[in-house]
Amino acid sequence: MTTKPLAAHSTPIPGLLVIDLPVHGDQRGWFKENWQRQKMVAAGLPDFGPVQNNISFNQAVGVTRGIHAEPWDKYISVATGRVFGAWVDLREGPTFGATYHHEITPDTAIFVPRGVGNAFQTLEAPAAYTYLVSAHWSEAAQAQYTFLNLADETAAIPWPIPLEQAELSEKDKAHPRLSEVTPVPPRRTLVVGAGGQLGRALAERWQGRADVDAVDRNELDIADAASVDAFDFSPYAVIVNAAAHTAVDAAEAPEGRREAWAVNVTGVGRLVQAARRERATLVHVSSDYVFDGERELHDEAEPLSPLGVYGQTKAAGDQLVATAPDHYIVRTSWVIGEGANFVRTMAQLAERGIDPTVVDDQIGRLTFTSDLAAAIDHLLTQRPQPGVYNLSGGGESLSWADIAAEVFALTGHDRARVHPVSTAAYYAAQGKAEGDGTVAPRPRNSALDLTKIEATGFEVRDHMRALREYLQRG
Template sequence: MGEGRAGGERPHTQVAVRETAIPGLLVVDLVVHGDSRGWFKENWQRAKMVAAGLPDLGPVQHSVSYNAAVGVTRGIHAEPWDKFVSVVHGRVFAAWVDLREGPTFGAVHHEELDEHTAVFVPRGVGNSYQALSEDVVYSYLVNDHWSPTATYTMLNLADETVAVPWPIPMEEAVVSEKDLGHPRLDEVVPMAPAQVVVLGAGGQLGLALAEVLAEVSPGARLVGRDELDLGDAAAVSGFDWSGVGTVINAAAFTAVDAAETPEGRRTAWAVNASGVAALARAAVEHGFTLVHYSSDYVFDGEQDRSGGSGEGAALAPLGVYGQSKAAGDLAVSVVPRHYLLRTSWVVGEGKNFVRTMASLADRGVSPSVVADQVGRLTFTDELARATVHLLGLGRGSGPEGAGPEGARTGRAPYGTYNVTGSGQPQTWAQIARAVFAHFGRDPQDVSDTTTEAYSAGASGPVSPRPAGSVLDLAKIEATGYRPGDHLERLAAYLDRLDEVSGA
């Protein structure tokens, strides 16, 4: 059980946010300016409160309720949205019980509220209030519109297992018949987290995400292109986003060279830019967290080829694919709750450079491979694990109600993160030699060529490539995530190819 301190006896000179025994339930000490005429306060002040550590609520509805008599008691109700509760007039005893799935189910916090105090109540945390004075007026800000079809989770006010110490006993309180009939804790079905939706679930990254999410978010909804085509902006806007807390967008047009053709150019912009912009608008409108994946192709490759580009490096795409991805990045950047994961040289299930080199090695072919582009491989399961880490999934915090501080919610701060394998950067030719050596071929069977020569010998359009694709990993490492060495991961990947080919 958690206990707060009584309100009403202390002035505050600045907004302060206090944590409680319930993850994500935050108490806000407000600044109240008073004199003989009365008082004034900033009941909701986004900039100050977010700076103090409160989640950026994004309210869409303001409701006010009134209790005339002492002893009126309401609850315990857990709602499917976040809520910012404050007292406009009067004095209240309030209690909260965590009714979400997870290790803190049943945790309790209570304290007295007055005009000096407000509380951020995350989705799925039951809240209840008992009037300790006459004429109590409550203010509620919520980040979703009330709906008659919304699903609530209820708990009995008198449940012995949570043992809320009501100042006015239940037999003396004024309680509705409906509230008296709520179930005890052992009968409550915990509220599941807001839904995680994966777009592009049939692609290489989508498959890796599905595998990782099966362990930490088994209720994730996997959406393939047949259900939602990101290239159709109208379909994205019209998709049913109700009940969605996080959208992970693994859908993209990644045919880099085909993007240089007239048809490919239109498709690349439709999927990577227009569709992503529609998705960003939906995220703002519906308040969900948006995870999106970007590329080293948004840079021109002139950055330090060994140190790498940081997240704030200037966008300077060379080709259509990079330009369309950069446009999508800009759209995602305006979403209040977003993670933009920028990566390079992606390898997963299906056709990829490593598998192509393995096939050439097996068939006795001695290829010429580009030796003037430098980067690190990124395996799709690395990207998937980094995504789960940033979202805080599997660490006791659901995917909803994220704030600006990972320590409060289990999430990392929102923003852009570079995610690739770690270790010594390599050229494509060096990677090819490592593959050949693994399969018993002489690495020198791979000869060097230049990007210019490779492009001149191609049978169709070739997109310009950044020469330097090394991305600085310091920011994501600062969150506690350590990407694996890409050459070690390559060896493990090739071992799996061995197992498959030998099966």
């Protein structure tokens, strides 16, 4: 038996691949590595995570099955015999109705992506038709199948054995023609934490999309195991985690510490499990608080060194997300969105005639939730390498006091009304100190290196320009 090298070949149906399998044989028989994850992923197959192996034994020539589009990926081969395989793209989109056919022998395998209709006809019997699938079969899953008639005139599959001479089930004979088939929709995007600042910004950015579901804590509470267990993640190819416990000072107290760990670590771990199970991309938002602030500029490769409980929980959550096969950790700082925030507070104080004392030894750049949502959309559209990407506003790094003074000036007030003070002095005036159990320690330098995300083509907006536009909107 001849041996050909392992290789994957594309077809006119996007994602449908033909795989050449090396088969080693002699007078005793033959041997092949039917599925070898490391080699096959390197050859170009998706790392689709098979969880079930099925075998269809066909004892007569002419047995014909299909056309079925299923809610999972499949990897097809034969152990004995020979079959004619046929595929029709039944997914929503420009290639709906595209066809492909190929003979399958022991030295050939086919990767079939979710939503592509699959059929075969036995040419040499007995034929042991075997397939790996990326999800467990269930009656609920079978209810999501999409079918096409084997004799559909539009697909015009050139069956080697005419269908009137082949052996078909009554169910397969009754499947609809292509004109009656509802295309398989793409898998959906889930936004967790829809009630927060980022959740609202994502909802605004994606308001024209029908494939996005946004859920708040009442619908999915990631800190509650029962809530997560009851939620159906199967429709989702993307999970965006906009949920977090962000009460930085409260996290230093016993109850707040428990809440921060429940959401930022345990809850994130549950999302990682869901993403892994559903082969979904997980997008998670991280924080400058994972660093101690000793460096003037933090890049994505800097070792984590959190100072307080909140930062520790965010760092732990990041480590969990990094274990997901397909993930983006978007690390950000000084987030400003809709609702109560530092900028709105300073504008209100200016209007009320109150002259605030603001710390001047914490340095960084603002990140507006509209820019954060745009960056997440960009990563999911462009699909650069999975990993960590910093995102904040660009431009000069400033202190909180500098930003407060700019807010005063932009709203028509005297910037000199803002009184700069050190962090230690600010809390001492309140009888408090960083690390005393009521005040979390803050990184002194929070500026993020934006080189990596800019290299993907994302245009970072200057944070002072963004501040002006934010205040102009009111």
